[in-house]
Amino acid sequence: MTQLILSRRAERIGLAPNAAAKARAQALAASGRSIIELTAGEPDFDTPASIKQAAIDALAAGDTKYTPPAGTADLRAAIRDKLARENGLDYAAERIIVGSGGKHVIYNAFAATLREGDEVIVPAPYWQSFPAMVSINDGTPVTVASRPEDGYKLTPARLDAAITPRTRWLILNTPSNPSGAVYGTGELAALADVLRRHPHVWVLLDEIYEHIRFDGGAREHFLRIAPDLAGRTLIVNGASKPYAMTGWRIGYGAGPVELIRAMTVVQSQSTSSPSSIGQAALAAALRGDQAFVASSVAAYRERRDLLLDAFAKIDGVRCVPPQGAFFAFVDVSALIGATTPAGETIASDIDLVAYLLFEHGLAVVDGTSFGTPDHIRFSMVASNATLAEGVARLAAGVAALRRAQREAA
Template sequence: MAFLSDTLSRIKISSTNAITQKARVLKSEGRDVIALSAGEPDFDTPENIKQAAVEALLQGKTKYPPVCGIPELRAAIVAKLKRENGLSYDVAETFVSAGGKHIIFNVLTATLNPGDEVIIPAPYWVSYPEMVSFSAGVPVIVPTTQAEGFRLTPQALEAAITPRTKWLLINSPSNPSGAAYSAADLRGLADVLLRHPQVWVLTDDIYEHLLYDGATFATMAQVEPALKARTVTMNGMSKGYAMTGWRLGYCAAPVALIKAMEVIQSQSTSGVCGISQYASVEALNGPQDFLAPRRLAFQRRRDLTVSAISAIDGLTCPSPQGAFYVFPSCVGLLGSKTPDGKVLETDRDFVDALLDAEGVAVVHGSAFGSPGHFRISYATSDEELTEACTRIARFCAQLKRA
């Protein structure tokens, strides 16, 4: 339509949201659909956090909040980063937005000029390159391989940096691969970044509390304090605290960038819902004992899913180190034909045919910059996962190989 902005030509709708919505529509029409497409914990928000929201309502804490966040929450963020990550920040170096996505959007909008480059390892979360493009930046996609554990190597980072590079965007544990960067992995990347002072780092730590097999979480500013002055450490309440609908993300960064983000947010959403903020104070300051059993439940579901998918002829499925996704390869089945004669030429063809035939909604790997794969979210019950894997196996068994 002629009256729409040219900006829309640079971005497209989120593939994960689109597939999840399609699954909702099919369910509403009476289809038996198992949706493994959304990155959303099936656990409920802990009771003490919900009660804190109720108390805030009853106390009339319903007015406009400060743009950067209420003082209590910003102080809780400072305490959390010190306690869990060994990072020292002032309250003025913290910022609160309507979800982690909003933090990233504000950061990129505040810093990118046309032509500025942002290095994004693939597979990546679907929104990263879209947000860069929206801000007139250039997404520089650096492929990683399963053999590399889907992690960016120092050599690949060095090769991707140019005089126009402004950001490295790194997500650990990763959506969609579940790959996690150890302190040693980050040390190698930090050594490269120290040689390129124009490059800032945005760490998406949203899956911090979902690391398995006893692994220890690490983040860039913690590993290399010399990079703290050009690092944005982003996190949020959605995943570990099962607060997706509360829409609250936060970050710590140099004051000059915080002030720039405040300008943008003051003219867009303004402050985040106050009730969500008071609930988040309790989440960060209150008991953390629910995290471990939920992490163990996700680890059990990971093992169940990896075992079932790995047993399917034509699929390979590495075991992720964190988050709640597996990222199998379906390359061995591309070129196959469905029983009705359709040729599965791409990963998108594979996931579309799977949804049509068996009612299992997953997301194609090309949406994450890694064709030939697909993402399964195992943030659902063991029973539903078992049934979904049974359907995927049945679908694959009915394909006629090329």
């Protein structure tokens, strides 16, 4: 066989850890083991029927051709209305681009702007695709750690310290995957103050979990708090999370016209345009009844509370209550160094994840892959019964560990 030589960019990245964790769990399940699988990052609900119908109607109407590279005029008008209605922002169609998922929009932004060695600040814990997409596009991810005491949020001082003349972007993901952190008005204002002192830094504002929040009240948009930063901010959002449309692959970005133009060129030479049918579906979703969003958020909130109640009863785990998204990020530092019944040492969160999977049939994702060791991530996209069984397995797994400190106590 002729040797396959990989590009330098392909060499820099690996398979998303979530996908790897899921594949490992599925392989075990296929071998007959009972596995509670809490690694997923997509809603477990089906796409609402009215949205599916809009796609069927689009097909029937012959909406089956290439669209303009930045997306259809109709969808961009619907996005414009959404940004005005929900966020109080005014974005003309030429400042909006539709991509094949929010992920693709982020990818296009980096592909269009990064040069070798450019730095992108990635606050940890982070969605693993952020640093990977920076790296594949020749940039250098600069990770900034956070503390549970700060709710896993980036502080102004840490942001300031991370900025260099090579910094091109700051990624701000609120609500955050994996921590569920949601930045408040004061916190965003304080970060904006730092950014004003560094006019060369752009902001990639990932709001893909915008609607999945548990604090109820309305939130002021970052660009209403700091409208002067609109000229260097890219908003990213999409269909996947609010409308349970992960497989449709439709997301969008809104930003300064020069950036959107550059991203459109990149897109026109790669995917040409996003799917015509998916675009028709998202337009219908944005214009339609939003009851599905409210009911799914109510379900996530119930699941979050179920998990938090259960975690509170397990000695050795701590969880800052997630304010949004559908994950619980659990601090397991008290378990590092413990010994399993087989006499093996849990030296890291990665060891803990393997122990929980192989010995207790619970699949979760290690915090190390989110840039934050000593944690594990629970996904909440499963039924109450599955989640209850998952935390029961966690409790059993933790109870079976021998811990020096606990025994001394």
